[in-house]
Amino acid sequence: MNPENIFRFPSLYEYKNRALSAVNGLGGFSVDALTGGKSVLDIGCGPLQLYYSPERTRQHAAVDNSPEMVEACKQKYPRSQCLVASADALPFKDKSFDLVTIFFVLHHIDFEKWAKVLSEAQRVAKERVLVLDHIRHDGRFRGWLQKKYWDLFDGGKAYLRKDQWRETLKGLSVREFRQRGVFFGNVCYFEIDPLARA
Ligand SMILES: C[S@@+](CC[C@H](N)C(=O)[O-])C[C@H]1O[C@@H](n2cnc3c(N)ncnc32)[C@H](O)[C@@H]1O
Numbered sequence: 001m002n003p004e005n006i007f008r009f010p011s012l013y014e015y016k017n018r019a020l021s022a023v024n025g026l027g028g029f030s031v032d033a034l035t036g037g038k039s040v041l042d043i044g045c046g047p048l049q050l051y052y053s054p055e056r057t058r059q060h061a062a063v064d065n066s067p068e069m070v071e072a073c074k075q076k077y078p079r080s081q082c083l084v085a086s087a088d089a090l091p092f093k094d095k096s097f098d099l100v101t102i103f104f105v106l107h108h109i110d111f112e113k114w115a116k117v118l119s120e121a122q123r124v125a126k127e128r129v130l131v132l133d134h135i136r137h138d139g140r141f142r143g144w145l146q147k148k149y150w151d152l153f154d155g156g157k158a159y160l161r162k163d164q165w166r167e168t169l170k171g172l173s174v175r176e177f178r179q180r181g182v183f184f185g186n187v188c189y190f191e192i193d194p195l196a197r198a
Contacts, residue, residue: 003155004108007064010047010072016153021050024187025180031101031130032056038098041124043087043117044105047072051103051132054080061097063090087117092124095194100125103132107156114158114168118192125194128175135179135186136161146186162188 006013021027035052042049045062046069054060054077062073063085074082085091087105100121109117121129134150136159137143150156160168162179165188169177173193180187 003153007046007066008068010069013069014047014072017046017048017050026051026132026187029180029189034128034130035099035101038127039096041090041092041097041100043090043100043102043121044108045069045073045082048076049101049103052101059097061092063087088113088120090120090124094123095126096124098125098127100129100194101131102129104134106131106133107154107159109157111158118172122172122192122194127194129192129194130189131192132187132189134159135165135188137186138162 006016021029030051032052036056037058039059040052040054040057040061042054042060042062045064049062054062060077060080062070062077062080062082064070064073064082065084065086067084070082070084073080083091087102087109102117102121106114106117118129134156137146138161147159150159165177169190169192175191175193177188177190180189
């Protein structure tokens, strides 16, 4: 079975997500200080948001290409505008939101489409695009183990090493590039200026 089928089962994904967040060294990680009081779009929202409170935003919209995830998100956050949409064709006008978040979504998208997805996120953002995703380990053993885990339980399409992330982000105005977690995790967080395409 393709592990990405879990996106059709929001409750199951929620259990996996909570467990993984701790393993990834993200327990306690929060961007609430940035998102509080702002208008925020969450791309690839899944069933819930672990890294900020949609309730504390001024306005919150969420998109996912899985109708099941969108339904679960609507149930969890009745005040949010939740829509089925693809990250590479967002149904919003330019600069519709102060902030755009795209957390653990890019690696589920073919690498050839990342530039389009990032430019869509930048297009609808006024202030910043916030990104969280995985980094592939350099070390042979940990890299092998991580790949085994991803093949069996994640099913993503593109996992970059740190140097590949840096290459991919070249030309974008990245404000921070922080790395967290050590084992399966090895997670990166960064913020992109919406207007700074090379
Ligand atoms: C690993 S989950 C992350 C969910 C949530 N952002 C989180 O941090 O827990 C990836 C989500 O991205 C969605 N997704 C994958 N490809 C997408 C695309 N092209 N457009 C929109 N959503 C997508 C999946 O349906 C899934 O809900």
